Amino acid sequence: MGYIMLIVDKEEKREVIEEHLKNLEFQVECQYLDALGVVSSDSDELFYTDISKILNSDWIMWGLDKCLPFEAGAMVMLAKLYKIPVFGYGSMEEADKRQRSFCHELFAKSFCNLQTLVDYLNEINRNHKLQIIHNNFNAEDIISKLEAFDAGYDIGYSETEGFWGSRPAHYVQQAAQYLEKKKNVRCLDLGCGPGKNAVFLSKQGFQVEAMDSSYYAIVQAKSLSDQVKWKIKDVRKWHAEGQVYDLIVMTGLLHCYSSVKEIEFTVSEAQKATLQGGYHVIAVFNDEEQDLSGHPASFNPILLPHDFYLNLYKDWEILASSNSILHDEHPNNNIKHKHSITRILARKRVNDR
Numbered sequence: 001m002g003y004i005m006l007i008v009d010k011e012e013k014r015e016v017i018e019e020h021l022k023n024l025e026f027q028v029e030c031q032y033l034d035a036l037g038v039v040s041s042d043s044d045e046l047f048y049t050d051i052s053k054i055l056n057s058d059w060i061m062w063g064l065d066k067c068l069p070f071e072a073g074a075m076v077m078l079a080k081l082y083k084i085p086v087f088g089y090g091s092m093e094e095a096d097k098r099q100r101s102f103c104h105e106l107f108a109k110s111f112c113n114l115q116t117l118v119d120y121l122n123e124i125n126r127n128h129k130l131q132i133i134h135n136n137f138n139a140e141d142i143i144s145k146l147e148a149f150d151a152g153y154d155i156g157y158s159e160t161e162g163f164w165g166s167r168p169a170h171y172v173q174q175a176a177q178y179l180e181k182k183k184n185v186r187c188l189d190l191g192c193g194p195g196k197n198a199v200f201l202s203k204q205g206f207q208v209e210a211m212d213s214s215y216y217a218i219v220q221a222k223s224l225s226d227q228v229k230w231k232i233k234d235v236r237k238w239h240a241e242g243q244v245y246d247l248i249v250m251t252g253l254l255h256c257y258s259s260v261k262e263i264e265f266t267v268s269e270a271q272k273a274t275l276q277g278g279y280h281v282i283a284v285f286n287d288e289e290q291d292l293s294g295h296p297a298s299f300n301p302i303l304l305p306h307d308f309y310l311n312l313y314k315d316w317e318i319l320a321s322s323n324s325i326l327h328d329e330h331p332n333n334n335i336k337h338k339h340s341i342t343r344i345l346a347r348k349r350v351n352d353r
Helices: 013-021 043-055 070-081 097-106 114-126 139-147 154-159 170-179 196-203 215-224 260-272 306-312
Strands: 002-008 028-034 059-063 086-089 109-111 186-190 207-212 229-232 245-251 274-290 317-329 336-347
Touching: 002 013, 013 028, 013 114, 059 070, 070 086, 070 097, 086 097, 086 114, 109 114, 154 215, 170 196, 170 245, 170 274, 170 317, 170 336, 186 196, 186 260, 196 207, 196 215, 196 245, 207 215, 215 229, 245 260, 260 274, 260 306, 274 306, 274 317, 306 317, 306 336
Parallel strands: 002 028, 002 059, 059 086, 086 109, 186 207, 186 245, 207 229, 245 274
Antiparallel strands: 274 336, 317 336
């Protein structure tokens, strides 16, 4: 049973909506919120009644025939914060340009009418990708969602299991071979995504911690292994804090940052947290050939020279590196594209302090 909250601006729309929902191939229970009535709601009632409705919904459908009242928009923003999908349908002809942009950011997807939305839900249900989250909320989950944010891959993670496949990165495998005879190996995967590298390292008998900013990625990762210590966290704010590791992995992470300073900070903290003789693996988009057509329009990676990353490890022993083109195709949209990627496997010199 799925629970939908329908935000509408006219009572008479209910019959039309309920008629369309008969075409869903799975059971749903609906609750309604009057979008225009929200404006005049007492603030206490808003936060104690309507917000509880949001948190007990699996997804939200928003009719777009009228402009978005501020209070209603705030509730939709809250739903997004808690990673509840919000789908918009209808016309935005009466909304100004700023509001259209606002809605574009809020909605997981928009549809020209309700039937196209129903067809979409049926399709993802047939492909077993329709996530039902009702009644799964608890304090730990809520805190995790507050920590989470979309670094550019949430659409792919939410629509596809195993977005990056299951095969670990080649340099991660190579680092694992260097460490296979060492006891009590500790690994850290920063920006782990759905967890393929972390799970691989755990299967080698290593102690593994992994973190990512994506709620959807960590939910998937947790389903793959309960041996890894998974955490939702903004890696840009991560500090070494006296922890030490034999291997730190940063694949697909650093190009999601917004500045050189952030990248340098994370790499510096990771180097501090690495034992002498320990290893780093990084894979990152560089400033050469990039085709971003397979990514959302909002994805805006920072693109720096290959030599910039090599220079970050000038005091380390670089065991392997490459600057090559990766031909890619994301499973959620099947758009063929390519990236120029810097890959580095480096070892911290034993005499480093």
